[in-house]
Amino acid sequence: MKNLFKFGFLALAITLSASACNSSQTENNTADSIDSTADASIDSIDASADAKTDTIDSASSAAVDSIQN
DSSP states (O other), X not given: OHHHHHHHHHHHHXXXXXXXXXXXXXHHHHHHHHHHHHHHXXXXXXXXXXXXHHHHHHHHHHHHHHHHO
């Protein structure tokens, strides 16, 4: 859970720094940058959640197997 917050904060920091560096460009580029960073954050969160779900599933399967044997 801590990693999710770290990735979210990192994505926000990168977005803000990118928008500050490109202040002379149009607002569309900033919006695109924010959207792509948000998408990357969502993908990262989904991957982390999937990995944790897989870990829990394998642990529960191992527990069931040990009980049955």
